Amino acid sequence: MLAPASGRAGAAAEQVTIGHVASSIGALDFTRMVHVIDYEFGISAIDSGYQRPLLAAIHMIVEGGRVAIIDTGVNSSAPRVLAALRDKGLRPEQVDYVILTHIHLDHAGGAGLLLAQLPNARLTVHPRGARHMVDPSKLIESTIAVYGAEEARRTYGEIVPVPRERIIETVHQSTLKLDGREFVFFDTPGHARHHVCVFDAKSGHLFAGDTFGLSYRELDCNGRQFAFPTTSPTQFDPLAAHRSLELILGLKPGAIYVTHYSQVRDIVRIGADMHRLIEAHEQLARRERDAGAARHESLKVGVTEIVMGEAQRYGWKLTREQVLGIFAGDIELNAQGLAIWLDASGAD
Numbered sequence: 334m335l336a337p338a339s340g341r342a343g344a345a346a347e348q349v350t351i352g353h354v355a356s357s358i359g360a361l362d363f364t365r366m367v368h369v370i371d372y373e374f375g376i377s378a379i380d381s382g383y384q385r386p387l388l389a390a391i392h393m394i395v396e397g398g399r400v401a402i403i404d405t406g407v408n409s410s411a412p413r414v415l416a417a418l419r420d421k422g423l424r425p426e427q428v429d430y431v432i433l434t435h436i437h438l439d440h441a442g443g444a445g446l447l448l449a450q451l452p453n454a455r456l457t458v459h460p461r462g463a464r465h466m467v468d469p470s471k472l473i474e475s476t477i478a479v480y481g482a483e484e485a486r487r488t489y490g491e492i493v494p495v496p497r498e499r500i501i502e503t504v505h506q507s508t509l510k511l512d513g514r515e516f517v518f519f520d521t522p523g524h525a526r527h528h529v530c531v532f533d534a535k536s537g538h539l540f541a542g543d544t545f546g547l548s549y550r551e552l553d554c555n556g557r558q559f560a561f562p563t564t565s566p567t568q569f570d571p572l573a574a575h576r577s578l579e580l581i582l583g584l585k586p587g588a589i590y591v592t593h594y595s596q597v598r599d600i601v602r603i604g605a606d607m608h609r610l611i612e613a614h615e616q617l618a619r620r621e622r623d624a625g626a627a628r629h630e631s632l633k634v635g636v637t638e639i640v641m642g643e644a645q646r647y648g649w650k651l652t653r654e655q656v657l658g659i660f661a662g663d664i665e666l667n668a669q670g671l672a673i674w675l676d677a678s679g680a681d
């Protein structure tokens with residue numbers, strides 16, 4: 334997902350608390366409450382607070398007292414990360430890496446601000462994303478182009494540049510070690526050309542950013558999870574998306590952590606769904622290719638139909654209104670991304 338600006342209904346109330354770092358927080362100090370889910374292997378998810386609860390996760394890995402943060406959310410997420418560290422008895426000095434899966438602002442918008450508070454951390458990013466983290470003017474420009482200056486400022490604030498010398502570019506199959514724990518980076522285009530997935534050798538789990546789709550926890554039904562592709566602007570490429578999915582499935586991860594939202598299991602079934610749903614998006618785009626002025630609306634109707642088809646298939650116990658509330662931002666962005674793909678002649 335890039336960054337839906339509005340239209341997200343709050344299907345998940347603030348009470349949908351799976352866990353939170355509350356032990357050092359006064360019982361009445363709800364402003365400092367941060368939702369954290371702790372998994373095995375020292376892996377945790379921190380709710381970034383972006384847009385609504387359970388929309389965007391920041392992941393954290395702790396190994397031998399050293400810390401890696403995967404994706405950062407937006408500027409207002411930085412205090413949440415620091416609070417989560419504090420609650421685990423960890424100091425900012427113990428963070429060695431801030432790892433970006435890609436540079437869409439709901440993942441990377443808070444990187445500069447967070448890094449300024451982590452004296453020993455280096456930022457890792459896909460080679461295509463590095464210069465935009467050093468000079469975020471293009472990122473800001475393109476965000477303003479989509480949302481307008483006011484909305485962009487309101488949602489993302491000032492994007493803080495990252496000093497060049499603190500950046501590590503993660504090329505395909507490069508590795509990093511966190512106190513000896515190895516992470517392998519894979520180039521995974523499809524959602525964005527500046528996207529990497531991170532394989533954690535110790536757990537056998539994968540951090541997939543947006544490449545394994547959106548898996549909102551509100552849609553879990555009878556213990557079954559679900560994922561939906563995000564074809565958001567401006568670099569959606571279905572062929573690359575299928576290939577990246579194959580790469581991911583080939584790694585046979587025991588679990589995948591997606592940004593929207595956190596841990597996914599049952600990878601083989603959900604991977605097959607993802608292939609099918611990417612295909613459905615591609616077919617929709619080709620069908621509406623010559624729809625002229627009505628194309629954006631037709632694409633939105635088409636994406637809505639795909640969503641509602643899944644609602645039926647999975648038997649979600651939600652009303653149509655609730656489902657469309659959860660996906661409102663994504664339906665808009667997926668339609669925009671498909672249109673940009675068509676215009677870039679990707680459909681030839």
Ligand SMILES: [Zn+2]
Nearest residue numbers: 334335437543
């Ligand atoms: Zn994204």
